[in-house]
Amino acid sequence: MAPWSALSADELQLLVSAFWSAGGSRHHLADRLGYSKSKTNALIAGLVGQGLLAETGVQPSNGGRRPESLRLNDQLGVVVAVDIGVTSLHVAVFKPDLSLLGEHAEPIDVREQGPGAVLPRVRALMQDLLQRCGASKRQVLCIGIGVPGPVNFQIGQLVNPPLMPGWEGFSLRDDLREDYAAPVFVDNDVNLMAFGELWRLQRSLQNFVVIKVGTGIGCGIVCHGEVYRGATGSAGDVGHICVDQAGPRCYCGNLGCVEAMAAGPAIVRGAVEAAQSGRSPVLAEMLRTQGQLEAVDVAAACRSGDAAASDIVQQSGRLIGQMLASVVNFFNPSHVFLGGGITRMGPLLLAAVRQSVYQRSLALSTRHLEVQYTPLGEQAGVIGAAVLAMHETLRAPGAAR
Numbered sequence: 001m002a003p004w005s006a007l008s009a010d011e012l013q014l015l016v017s018a019f020w021s022a023g024g025s026r027h028h029l030a031d032r033l034g035y036s037k038s039k040t041n042a043l044i045a046g047l048v049g050q051g052l053l054a055e056t057g058v059q060p061s062n063g064g065r066r067p068e069s070l071r072l073n074d075q076l077g078v079v080v081a082v083d084i085g086v087t088s089l090h091v092a093v094f095k096p097d098l099s100l101l102g103e104h105a106e107p108i109d110v111r112e113q114g115p116g117a118v119l120p121r122v123r124a125l126m127q128d129l130l131q132r133c134g135a136s137k138r139q140v141l142c143i144g145i146g147v148p149g150p151v152n153f154q155i156g157q158l159v160n161p162p163l164m165p166g167w168e169g170f171s172l173r174d175d176l177r178e179d180y181a182a183p184v185f186v187d188n189d190v191n192l193m194a195f196g197e198l199w200r201l202q203r204s205l206q207n208f209v210v211i212k213v214g215t216g217i218g219c220g221i222v223c224h225g226e227v228y229r230g231a232t233g234s235a236g237d238v239g240h241i242c243v244d245q246a247g248p249r250c251y252c253g254n255l256g257c258v259e260a261m262a263a264g265p266a267i268v269r270g271a272v273e274a275a276q277s278g279r280s281p282v283l284a285e286m287l288r289t290q291g292q293l294e295a296v297d298v299a300a301a302c303r304s305g306d307a308a309a310s311d312i313v314q315q316s317g318r319l320i321g322q323m324l325a326s327v328v329n330f331f332n333p334s335h336v337f338l339g340g341g342i343t344r345m346g347p348l349l350l351a352a353v354r355q356s357v358y359q360r361s362l363a364l365s366t367r368h369l370e371v372q373y374t375p376l377g378e379q380a381g382v383i384g385a386a387v388l389a390m391h392e393t394l395r396a397p398g399a400a401r
């Protein structure tokens with residue numbers, strides 16, 4: 001049972017609002033909830049008295065009484081977040097208000113390593129980090145996990161994950177239940193990024209998408225202020241939208257999927273070709289000294305003025321923008337946030353994406369459209385995992401795990 005399981009509906013709503021408004025003032029909370037000042041103050045006093053909320057310092061204000069900010073009490077426990085990527089593993093421990101206590105990231109490869117190899121590592125890292133943060137297993141409030149594939153959210157199980165063949169039907173939630181009493185929530189990595197953005201924006205935007213470009217390409221959708229998963233949980237699977245019917249064959253069997261032509265591996269493939277054919281002296285030199293190339297090398301070559309590297313980056317951006325134009329025309333989001341490894345590629349790629357989207361989308365859908373890299377950067381995945389876990393735990397406080 002969560003520490004807030006005995007609260008009244010109004011108290012719980014205020015606590016949820018305090019979580020989502022990330023350190024907002026009591027005036028701000030009263031406004032958000034539409035409660036009177038006196039009702040809000042009484043609810044806050046009760047929650048502070050029960051050790052659920054804490055008042056932390058003073059916010060700058062335009063005259064009058066200076067409003068203190070409110071956050072979830074540190075004493076409630078900790079939130080554990082795990083972001084399993086195709087080629088990286090990121091584990092973090094947060095306070096209930098999502099201040100970071102500790103984190104660790106390391107390379108993995110889920111295409112080759114099945115759950116039998118990855119899960120023991122995840123568990124060991126969780127344990128180490130908790131210890132480093134001075135927290136015990138019993139202090140864990142909730143656990144959020146992101147995976148790079150389709151998830152049946154209700155049962156926390158991977159469904160036919162194309163990049164993770166060994167994980168089909170595997171339940172991360174059941175696996176972690178052996179170690180932890182806290183509830184475990186598993187979702188697709190891009191949905192988690194959408195949760196992360198919602199929290200960063202304090203739910204101020206209602207309709208936007210997050211595009212993750214790393215080893216693959218996926219889209220998280222926020223519709224009417226909620227993360228939209230679709231009828232069977234596979235909404236936003238945009239990586240296999242065709243951008244060139246004469247393009248190369250994708251692992252899914254189709255030709256010219258945007259993922260096969262514009263994601264990290266395609267950028268690396270283009271870089272190796274440019275190095276070996278002599279078109280890029282800069283990349284050739286990098287390949288000679290490093291023995292291999294990564295997408296960030298292409299970005300570096302680009303900054304040094306290498307024309308072939310710049311072509312590769314612009315081609316990738318153009319194709320991502322082409323796919324995105326369909327998404328924008330269909331969904332009409334106010335914002336598109338780009339995340340994943342792509343954020344390391346710099347302004348040239350972003351400019352190419354923007355140009356391509358604006359060229360191909362209808363005028364009405366791009367009138368106020370903003371396309372930008374996510375300000376959460378490399379932490380977008382773990383922050384999103386923590387937001388999902390807190391959101392779900394606050395939503396059903398009495399529910400059995």
Ligand SMILES: [Zn+2]
Nearest residue numbers: 240250252257
């Ligand atoms: Zn495909």
